[in-house]
Amino acid sequence: MAHFKQGIHVGLVLSTLLLCTLLLYSYHAYLKLPVSNFQMRGASSKLVQSMHDIAKAKLRDTDNRNQTNTISSDEIAEEHHCTPRRNIVFFKMHKCSSSTVQNILFRYGEEHKLDFVLPKEGNYLGNGQYLFVRSLMMKFPVKKYNVLCHHTRFNYRGMAEVMHSDAVYTTIIRDPISMFESLFTYGNFALAYNLPEDKALELFLEKPEYYYAIAHTAGKLRVRNPMLYDLGLEDRSLGDPLRIKRKIHQMEYQFDLVMITEYFDESLILLRDLFCWEMDDIVYFVLNARNKSSVRAVSPKTADNIRRWNFGDVQLYDAFNRTFWKKVEAFGHDRMQREVAELRKRKAYFKEHCIADVVSGDEGVWRPPGIDIDSFKLKPEASKNKTCVRMIQTELPYSDHIRKIQVQRYFKSANQRD
Numbered sequence: 001m002a003h004f005k006q007g008i009h010v011g012l013v014l015s016t017l018l019l020c021t022l023l024l025y026s027y028h029a030y031l032k033l034p035v036s037n038f039q040m041r042g043a044s045s046k047l048v049q050s051m052h053d054i055a056k057a058k059l060r061d062t063d064n065r066n067q068t069n070t071i072s073s074d075e076i077a078e079e080h081h082c083t084p085r086r087n088i089v090f091f092k093m094h095k096c097s098s099s100t101v102q103n104i105l106f107r108y109g110e111e112h113k114l115d116f117v118l119p120k121e122g123n124y125l126g127n128g129q130y131l132f133v134r135s136l137m138m139k140f141p142v143k144k145y146n147v148l149c150h151h152t153r154f155n156y157r158g159m160a161e162v163m164h165s166d167a168v169y170t171t172i173i174r175d176p177i178s179m180f181e182s183l184f185t186y187g188n189f190a191l192a193y194n195l196p197e198d199k200a201l202e203l204f205l206e207k208p209e210y211y212y213a214i215a216h217t218a219g220k221l222r223v224r225n226p227m228l229y230d231l232g233l234e235d236r237s238l239g240d241p242l243r244i245k246r247k248i249h250q251m252e253y254q255f256d257l258v259m260i261t262e263y264f265d266e267s268l269i270l271l272r273d274l275f276c277w278e279m280d281d282i283v284y285f286v287l288n289a290r291n292k293s294s295v296r297a298v299s300p301k302t303a304d305n306i307r308r309w310n311f312g313d314v315q316l317y318d319a320f321n322r323t324f325w326k327k328v329e330a331f332g333h334d335r336m337q338r339e340v341a342e343l344r345k346r347k348a349y350f351k352e353h354c355i356a357d358v359v360s361g362d363e364g365v366w367r368p369p370g371i372d373i374d375s376f377k378l379k380p381e382a383s384k385n386k387t388c389v390r391m392i393q394t395e396l397p398y399s400d401h402i403r404k405i406q407v408q409r410y411f412k413s414a415n416q417r418d
């Protein structure tokens, strides 16, 4: 009996020791886990971001969002250095300063001879209603493409099929109030709903369900939660709180960076950090801005109505605003201030050297009837400077140019090239 008790005692001591060892081991393993983006600081941010990227790439490759992925140290070491990103999806969100970002990508892609996913003509992959699928694009003899940055409806699977597996996914969103007003006015929804132009927005928002039903039948207009619509949320889910929540949650995994129009320069600094690009790669002039005379004032009541009707976009904006500021915090507020100041200095430099004048309603710049768009006139000496010329080039002519050089690259023999 005494032996038996002693045996139990020894057994208990041994199992306690084993348990302690296991606990210590797990704690050690826990400490080695990647910290969240929120905790990132300065130089370490790229490493953690890379780990995050690898984890996301794995998530995508396995296409199993519930699976837990382990990251090997080899993978981390390989990703530790900063290599400029050339495989990029920029989901071009309507009326969210996306033409300005697209121009940055056009310039970088042209300079580095990257392969773009291109519409067969014009600037839309599809007609704005279809989710992206490869049949909407021009075919080139390449297995995968580098950059996708034209208007379409977001479809992660469809895009992943044509993009490299390490592509970074980005987009931009805007305050739902100014976004909706811009979309409504620029899109001339007054005409579509047969409403008097000067009160169309207010009248639409008095009976949005009624007008939405008309739009729905016509299957044409993105008038409810337009950002979520662009992001691929099905029409029938645009008023469904649960599906909206799920969509936003899914986006947290699918996008590496969601920029914010209201913090455009800060957004570009985060983009530059993610892409590992030079400061001059992200300089820009604001493109596709309406002249003030074409912008409608929004009263507080109308603003409330816009928010109520577009509650999904409001949730989207709020969620990614929080994510955005966590990223800024991780990046470092001081560093952000310094880099924004540097970007603005470079912008001022290019403005001084390139721009003679800002004009409104230029015939050469596409604009909807009745809307004036601001555009730029170059200084005579800048008209031969490629950077200046490209920086002011609007979406349609620049898309044509990119299409032309890509066709030349793949389909025309050397002696046919001009």
Ligand SMILES: Nc1ncnc2c1ncn2[C@@H]1O[C@H](COP(=O)(O)OS(=O)(=O)O)[C@@H](OP(=O)(O)O)[C@H]1O
Residues within 6 Å of the ligand: 093, 094, 095, 096, 097, 098, 099, 100, 178, 182, 186, 261, 262, 264, 286, 287, 288, 289, 290, 291, 295
């Ligand atoms: N840098 C920067 N900062 C703030 N706002 C900016 C910027 N660049 C463009 N914009 C505004 O974005 C609107 C145009 O958006 P898009 O280019 O996405 O429009 S489009 O869908 O391609 O037609 C358009 O908004 P509205 O003028 O209100 O229509 C532009 O003024």
